[in-house]
Amino acid sequence: MKKIKSIIYALLLFACANPSFAQVKPSDDVILKAMKDELARNMIQLRVENLADPFFISYTIRNGKTFEVKAKYGSIIMADEFPLRSYNLRVMVGGYQSNDENFFDLNSLYSSSPGIQGSGIPKENDYDALRRALWLSTDNIYKRAAEQYERKKAAIKLQSVSKEIAALPDFTKADPVKSYTYLQPFNNDRNRWESTAKEISALFKNEPEIHDSEVRIYLFQADEYQTNSEGTEIIKPLTLASVQINAFTQADDGEELFDHHLEYAFLPDDLPSKSELIVKTKNLIEKLKRLRTAPVFDGSYSGPVLFENEAAAELIAQRFFRDYNGLLAIRKPFVADQNALSYVNQRYGESLEGKIDKRIITKGISISALPLLKDYNGKKLIGFSEIDQEGVKPPSKVPLVDNGILKNLLSNRIPTLAVANSNGHSRPVAGSQSSGSLGAGVIDVSVENGLTDTELKKELIQAAKDEGLEYGIIVRKIKSIITGSIPGMDRIIFMTGQNQQKKNLEKAVYVYKLFVKDGHEELIRSVEIDDPSISSLKHILGASNKRMAYNCLMPVAIQFSPYNINGIPSSFITPTAILFEDLEVRKEKRSYTPKPPSVNSPLLSAK
């Protein structure tokens, strides 16, 4: 959950050349020293008469650089290398049991920037300047926290609060952690990535059936500093390398179609080679072209659905690890009044925590968090993290679902009724934000008695037959939640509000009918798949005995725009296929379908 109070300071606009990666001893590190000294001074001295004192302060500074290339049709749109230094502060007043957080009133919406905020964090390693920035921000946040705490206490007095809620602490203690690991900086190699982006994007040049496309490569590297008043001092590296290839087109009836190929890794060298990316892009083009002319799914279907490959991984990610209806222990804030209530209801969803010790999925399926797992079958897992954003070291394994029974949820230091302690899942957000967000790290889904691919298909056909259906449904791709920009799509999604309904599953990209009588497949479009309910989850007919590791970015809890890089690097190890006995599938309901262009693509004449 994002702090309402703590502000994110990110200054990317102007940044100085050649950021100095502090390859020094922690004891000589100016950034760390400035943070510690200013934090100590504020803990001792920062007071306002008649208001609560600060009991917890934490500072996080990210010091690094980003490199971003965007290309279209073989030409560079942008290629920017920026130093990055951002900071984030958390100041709490009161105590662990009761403090200013977990409270929402309309002030929380509008009080984003009162008082002096200075001008961001200096980009030079100047001790005094760094302290000045922290000083003004701490002052500002403390005043707001102290005031908010008074409002919260007043609001609580006016409402009748259940015993359990009243007893629930606002924040849990954590042992101090001292850990110092500096980044091993990598070379951004502009030439290599610019030419890669150009070459991949040029593959779309002779494809008039694809209306728009974009290739985006993003490299991020930083040292992250964390200090808090409990004595925690951490320096840790954060890196992300990604390639996002997005393509957009329209079918002749106007349906907007898109596909993406996304690659994420810790380091640029772990990304696929250029030749591999070229193959994957060609593949994407061919598939999207086929989708354009695929028949529209008409009618409705209720029956077995098989999710394969990345659709299986995305299904797990989207059904269980978004900020609603899933396995994240999100604390709903205490609401000041009815006016604030509607905002809270829009922003915060329910989790599955009411179902602890109950069955939520078919027997034989277990889900665990393995935050310390670095790789799986040679694939690097970007969800790996040794210490979380609140200075908590996660255990190597957090069982979430055991043999179908819900046991635990992912948590941070804000406890909920069902989860009392943090299991270290305040996760870093890639990019400029130095805050943390409750989210998945490395997730493992295992099944007993996995089936072979042939067996699964047989099961699908059998189940369809049993229902008296002509065909079963196979889903091979679901749109990932965070994709980078899909050219041409953003505006339309906002216009139609397709994005506003709180559905867990994103649009299914590749869906096939598997015919019962002869086993042939038919690609279809305009398909909408219902979110699997708990009762559908309890009726999983089988899963593959093969497993895969899948990296993606998950949205920051309570985030509004998914079209950027600000996501939580996450990894999912799942069976390569999952078969549901009964899901609802229907023709997509669209409130708006633009006509296809009246004029032919200029690429057609070029061809």
Added chain:
Amino acid sequence: MPALKSSSFRFIFLIITLLYSVQLFAQDNLMRILKDELQREMSELKKQESPPYFISIMVTDQKTYGASASFGILNGSSKVSRSYLTVSVRVGSYSFDNTHELRGDIFNPYQYDRSAVEIPTDFSETAMRNAVWREINRKYRQAVEAYAKVKANVAVKVKEEDLSADFAALNKIENYYEKPLDFDAIIGNTIDWENKVKKYSKPFLNEKNIYIANSTLNFNLTRKYFLTSEGTSIVQNFTYTQGFVQSMIKSPDGMELPLYKSYFSFLPQNMPDDNVVAADVERMIQKLRDLYNAPVVEPYTGPVILSGSAAGVFFHEIFGHRVEGHRMKKSDDAQTFKKKVNEKVLLEDLNVVFDPNLKIYNNYQLNGYFLFDDEGVASKKVTVVESGILKDFLMSRAPVENFKYSNGHGRAMLGMSPVARQSNLIVEPKKTSTADELRKKLIDECKRQNKEFGLMIDEVVGGFTTTGRFMPNSFNVTPTLVYKIFVDGRPDQIVRGVDLVGTPLLIFSNITNAGNEFGVFNGYCGAESGSVPVSCVSPSLLVSQVEVQKKVKSQEKPPLLPRPDLDKAQ
């Protein structure tokens, strides 16, 4: 400042509120590709039921460099290059088209469709053609939809008061080409820029109560390629160099007291020397100290002297926005001056002209200079007021009753649709008074009104105004430096905490004298077509009656702890 979404809200500030960045060298090819694609679209779309009668394409190539520092420490220094495509499509005819006002619609989505499509900086052919194709398609669909809506709207609403056409024909089709400029050569060594911003912002550390001290230097090179289905073809460069020093002290009662100093020139070599800026910075620090101890002014109505730059902003707000021609046709605009052509609106000693062709005025370079506007019309000097009589309006290609043609003031920020906007506003007095005479007149006026003191508004950061009908038609000018001038001869006293407010028509009649000291305000003006560079040149003015109200004040205490490097308690 409240973030009003109202279409009738406009403002001017020293700082550009939305910063857009830039890019590169002309590919001779570009205009050919654009022309070719434009012609293809025009001829293909002719086959449609509602074909377009006009399409324009603008490619904006932006390159910016910016350095910024705070208290002598560098915050950043970076170059950014970007290219964008913007397209406009009109369906219907010159007399009636899709841009016609949709009366009764509170929110017209088309007006705010700000679209600047990112395009490759090398303008390669496939990418350019595809981008133009996609964007014309999108804009064409919008235009067809809007055209159907306005046709229905006209059918159900009462007859319009102003029956002029929607789009003016051109008297001349312009063809103009400028050679590209070398961005990196103009910038030179960025270390020099970094050292300057550090040097300018460092002295503020000497005053412990100054919490903000930033300085920035920016250079912006914009190259615009514009062509239309009518045959207009224009390629022009715009260069802007801006220096900015911003500082703030917080008084013990929590009031935030900012001061600003800005510098403008077209090219970096014409920026002021470091010693000039250093002297300005020292003066600024002294003024901040004075402000820290200054008393707060209670709401006041009485005579005021506006310095030249303050008077410029004042004119921009109360007058300039009300002579932007297209407003005379909008049914929800107050249309203050529509029926006042050839009537006296100001003191007969004053002329008000807008001259976009003027580059320099009294050694000051003017931000509102341009040769062709964003509709491809050559900019013209417009005498709006002659000897106090209203003569003309600022016109884009949207005609209004009795004003059929554009005078080259159709302007827009990147990606937005042009409307009539200001350029270089120049207030020309026929008779002027010396500073001492003006002061004496102020004191005489105070005596007449039985006031203990008058006010002198020395510096302003900007202002805003509303010209609509729903909200009261008013303006606000935001001073940063104000002095009391006492009738009894006591020395002038610096004061704080006030804004100038009022309603425009009343104020015009209160302008009684002009001084002989001219000031220039180079800034950015925001309105429905986005933020555009403008300048205001004006003599100092004596206004017999102005109202000042208390400024919005921060309720936050000053920081509770002393600045870390000055904290002896540690």
